[in-house]
Amino acid sequence: MSLKNWDNKTWLSSKKYIYSFNNFLLKQVKLDKNSHILDIGCGRGKILGSLYSRLRLKNKPIGIDIESHQDRDKRIHFKKIDATTYLKSNKKKFDLILIKQTIHLLNFKEIKKLIFICKSRLKNKGNIAIFTLETSKNEIPAFSLMLKKLKLSLERDKKIIRFISKNYRKIKKTRFLFKVKLSRNKYIKMIKNRYISTLLGLNPSEISKGINEINRKYQKLLIFNDKLICLILEK
Numbered sequence: 001m002s003l004k005n006w007d008n009k010t011w012l013s014s015k016k017y018i019y020s021f022n023n024f025l026l027k028q029v030k031l032d033k034n035s036h037i038l039d040i041g042c043g044r045g046k047i048l049g050s051l052y053s054r055l056r057l058k059n060k061p062i063g064i065d066i067e068s069h070q071d072r073d074k075r076i077h078f079k080k081i082d083a084t085t086y087l088k089s090n091k092k093k094f095d096l097i098l099i100k101q102t103i104h105l106l107n108f109k110e111i112k113k114l115i116f117i118c119k120s121r122l123k124n125k126g127n128i129a130i131f132t133l134e135t136s137k138n139e140i141p142a143f144s145l146m147l148k149k150l151k152l153s154l155e156r157d158k159k160i161i162r163f164i165s166k167n168y169r170k171i172k173k174t175r176f177l178f179k180v181k182l183s184r185n186k187y188i189k190m191i192k193n194r195y196i197s198t199l200l201g202l203n204p205s206e207i208s209k210g211i212n213e214i215n216r217k218y219q220k221l222l223i224f225n226d227k228l229i230c231l232i233l234e235k
């Protein structure tokens with residue numbers, strides 16, 4: 001099962017989220033209209049599309065993903081391809097390689113290989129920006145089985161962050177926070193759509209029990225912080 005519904009009409013595709021995410025990103029890395037940008041695991045490519053308009057980029061940014069979405073952003077060059085395969089297929093260099101909420105889907109060997117090759121494809125003063133879910137005090141609303149799976153996945157994420165930090169010395173760690181307000185019903189729809197990788201392995205009865213639990217456990221309006229750890233790797 002794939003992650004087709006990740007940003008399908010969720011707060012992650014809202015203008016407010018994308019604007020606020022790009023505000024944060026532009027404070028972390030220096031970009032201008034001449035920048036070349038690659039987004040690995042770009043999904044619908046809305047973050048890239050918005051950067052294209054905001055920076056008035058001369059070169060369309062490149063977004064790659066193993067999934068292709070009908071409604072993806074038209075302001076980007078999209079390629080349906082695996083990240084490492086793409087990077088090996090050409091010698092293009094970038095000022096920014098963005099890897100947002102995608103690294104956890106790879107195994108350690110793949111991560112090592114990917115970061116190594118990404119580093120070799122950075123222009124002078126270029127950066128890799130890796131974003132991944134906050135591993136402690138995560139506030140994502142969850143039912144008990146989802147929480148159990150999420151905790152396991154966050155433990156693995158901690159190892160990924162340690163692994164990257166150990167292997168690459170020129171690294172800066174910060175945090176991005178976005179306050180989410182959405183109705184419980186909308187969130188239940190997202191759960192039904194298995195918006196997050198933690199839900200991909202659950203069967204329909206586990207999802208339906210989980211939804212009952214969400215209805216019992218949470219108020220009609222959900223308010224929480226979507227928190228990400230940001231790792232900036234320099235060339």
Ligand SMILES: C[S@@+](CC[C@H](N)C(=O)[O-])C[C@H]1O[C@@H](n2cnc3c(N)ncnc32)[C@H](O)[C@@H]1O
Nearest residue numbers: 003006041042043065066067082083100101102
């Ligand atoms: C959780 S989504 C994040 C989407 C987007 N970066 C965002 O933050 O809104 C992860 C994306 O990574 C893609 N993906 C997974 N493995 C990949 C790989 N090896 N190469 C390229 N994309 C991959 C998935 O198809 C999915 O669209």
